[in-house]
Amino acid sequence: xxxxxxxxxxxxxxxxxxxxxxxxxxxxxxxxxxxxxxxxxxxxxxxxxxxxxxxxxxxxxxxxxxxxxxxxxxxxxxxxxxxxxxxxxxxxxxxxxxxxxxxxxxxxxxxxxxxxxxxxxxxxxxxxxxxxxxxxxxxxxxxxxxxxxxxxxxxxxxxxxxxxxxxxxxxxxxxxxxxxxxxxxxxxxxxxxxxxxxxxxxxxxxxxxxxxxxxxxxxxxxxxxxxxxxxxxxxxxxxxxxxxxxxxxxxxxxxxxxxxxxxxxxxxxxxxxxxxxxxxxxxxxxxxxxxxxxxxxxxxxxxxxxxxxxxxxxxxxxxxxxxxxxxxxxxxxxxxxxxxxxxxxxxxxxxxxxxxxxxxxxxxxxxxxxxxxxx
Numbered sequence: 001x002x003x004x005x006x007x008x009x010x011x012x013x014x015x016x017x018x019x020x021x022x023x024x025x026x027x028x029x030x031x032x033x034x035x036x037x038x039x040x041x042x043x044x045x046x047x048x049x050x051x052x053x054x055x056x057x058x059x060x061x062x063x064x065x066x067x068x069x070x071x072x073x074x075x076x077x078x079x080x081x082x083x084x085x086x087x088x089x090x091x092x093x094x095x096x097x098x099x100x101x102x103x104x105x106x107x108x109x110x111x112x113x114x115x116x117x118x119x120x121x122x123x124x125x126x127x128x129x130x131x132x133x134x135x136x137x138x139x140x141x142x143x144x145x146x147x148x149x150x151x152x153x154x155x156x157x158x159x160x161x162x163x164x165x166x167x168x169x170x171x172x173x174x175x176x177x178x179x180x181x182x183x184x185x186x187x188x189x190x191x192x193x194x195x196x197x198x199x200x201x202x203x204x205x206x207x208x209x210x211x212x213x214x215x216x217x218x219x220x221x222x223x224x225x226x227x228x229x230x231x232x233x234x235x236x237x238x239x240x241x242x243x244x245x246x247x248x249x250x251x252x253x254x255x256x257x258x259x260x261x262x263x264x265x266x267x268x269x270x271x272x273x274x275x276x277x278x279x280x281x282x283x284x285x286x287x288x289x290x291x292x293x294x295x296x297x298x299x300x301x302x303x304x305x306x307x308x309x310x311x312x313x314x315x316x317x318x319x320x321x322x323x324x325x326x327x328x329x330x331x332x333x334x335x336x337x338x339x340x341x342x343x344x345x346x347x348x349x350x351x352x353x354x355x356x357x358x359x360x361x362x363x364x365x366x367x368x369x370x371x372x373x374x375x
Contacts, residue, residue, distance in 0.1 A: 002359055003034045005103065006054075007110040010040030011064030012219040013261075015111045017278030018131065018169055018187040020049035022351045027052035029356060036103065038116075048260055049189065061096075062113035064135055065142070070223035071274050071295050079143060086152045093159075097122040106362055109355065114159035121162035126362050129163045130184075130351060132172030132277045133300045136160055141299050164358060167351055169277070171307030173300050182354070185346030188278075188285045191266045197259050198267050205252040207237045212331070213268040214291075215254070216240045217261070219276040227251060230325025239268065262286070270331060272322075275301040284312035284343050289334045291315055293322050311343040 006023060009015040016039070027033060035053070037046055040060030066077035085092070096119035100108070108120040112131035120127035136156035143149040157177065160166060166180045175181050202209045212235055216225070224244055232250050240246055242253040257264055265271060265279070266286040273279045273292050277300075283290050290308060294316055295301050308314045315334045317327045 001032060001034050002030075002106045002363055003036065003104055004107050004109060004359075005100070005105045005116070006035060006037045007061050007108065007113050007116045008037060008039040008041065008046070009062050009064060009112055010060050011062070012070075012276060012278075013041075013045070014219055014276050014278040015131065016041060016046065016049050017189065017282065019109075019111045020051075021187055021189045021345065021348050022130070022355070023054075024051050025348050025352045026355055029352060030359065033359070036105075060113075061110075061115050062135060065138070070218040071293065073142065073297060075142060079146065082139065082143070082152055083148060086155055089155050093118045093122055100125055107355075107359060110163070114156050117163045118155075118159035121159075126358055127163045128165045128167065128355065128358060129160060130167040130169065132169040132304075134160055134166075134173065134175060134178075137173055137175065137177075138299060142297065165354060167347075167354065169347055171277075171281070171303045173303060184350035184354075185348075186281050186285070186343055187347040187351070188282045188345040189262050190282075190285055190345065191263050197257075197263055201257045201259065201264070201267055204256060204258055205237075205239075207252060212236045212270070212335070214238055214331070215264060215268040215271045217265075217271050217273050217279050219274060219279055223274070225322060225325075227325065231328070233328065236328075236331070239264070270334065275304045277304065280304050280308050280312075280314075281343075281345075284308055285345060287312070287339055287342055289313040289315075289337075291317055291327060291330060291334065293317055293319055311340060313337050313339065 008019050036055045036057060038057040038059060038061060039046060043056045063081055066074040066081060068074050096115050100119050100123050105125055108116050108125060108127040110116045110129050112129055112134055114135060117127045117129055136153055139156060140153050161178060161180055163180055165182050166178050168175050168181050168183050170183060170186050198209055214236060216238060227238060227246055238251045239254050240251055242255045262282055265282055265288055270289045270291055271279060271283050275292055275295055290312060313334055315330045317330055321327050
């Protein structure tokens with residue numbers, strides 16, 4: 001039985017939203033495959049998206065950046081974390097390599113920690129990276145002027161380049177410095193065709209179907225807004241996390257809707273978010289308009305916004321507009337636009353085809369080894 005270790009970053013939910021549909025399709029093609037998911041995300045959250053059987057290792061192989069909130073990077077804390085992580089990089093890689101061998105892993109799929117890729121290379125285990133971003137380029141954008149940064153960046157880049165393939169997901173950062181880059185189509189989980197839970201959700205939340213429903217979704221990171229002070233309108237209802245504790249006539253709890261995220265995204269009239277892969281791409285694939293607040297220090301933003309403007313309906317608002325709830329005009333303009341054709345998540349087939357090829361080659365290679373060597 002081939003053993004696939006899937007390493008999923010817990011820096012928001014976008015990494016899971018990319019990986020889950022690929023795993024679900026892969027397991028249909030290879031139901032005998034043994035899967036271990038290593039991630040700092042809660043197991044319940046993982047199983048909401050990943051529908052095949054897997055074992056969970058509750059640990060994070062990366063941290064991406066330390067964040068003040070869903071948008072703002074804590075540069076000082078992030079710099080210290082990277083210096084600590086790379087203080088004795090060879091020893092850290094060697095330790096991770098021993099773990100892979102002890103687990104008898106045959107293939108590593110990482111979205112998008114680089115330590116497991118370096119460890120796989122040291123162990124002679126095939127590895128594939130898959131993501132719309134990479135921490136090396138984001139790190140360099142943030143810390144290029146620091147005297148210590150190039151040593152860390154070089155180690156990060158070498159780890160990514162050691163993978164057999166880096167599947168650069170559309171839309172995504174260019175990653176021109178990655179010789180193992182292979183571009184694939186978009187990744188998204190979709191509801192059933194013509195899916196709508198509007199009648200059911202309207203009854204559960206006691207809101208009129210004829211009103212406009214706006215979902216607040218910041219990609220798994222805290223970014224509470226002073227919605228209590230926003231202007232109130234009879235024709236707009238806000239769906240927000242229950243732990244915000246908002247009690248207004250036009251506010252409802254996301255959790256009480258009784259839907260998973262994709263179902264709810266396909267049901268509402270707009271989503272208010274930050275530039276992030278999962279929400280942007282799934283909203284476009286569902287035909288849901290997007291209002292977003294920009295992230296000036298996030299290089300992934302430009303390709304995401306460009307793709308969304310071509311494949312969906314989107315409008316940007318400022319941080320001040322968000323704080324004041326001053327975007328009624330933006331919403332009206334957004335809803336007046338004609339809806340474009342829905343993009344399709346063609347990257348699922350792209351990724352599964354490549355992973356099947358790597359698995360077949362790995363399996364064939366293992367079959368030729370003496371029995372005592374096969375792990």
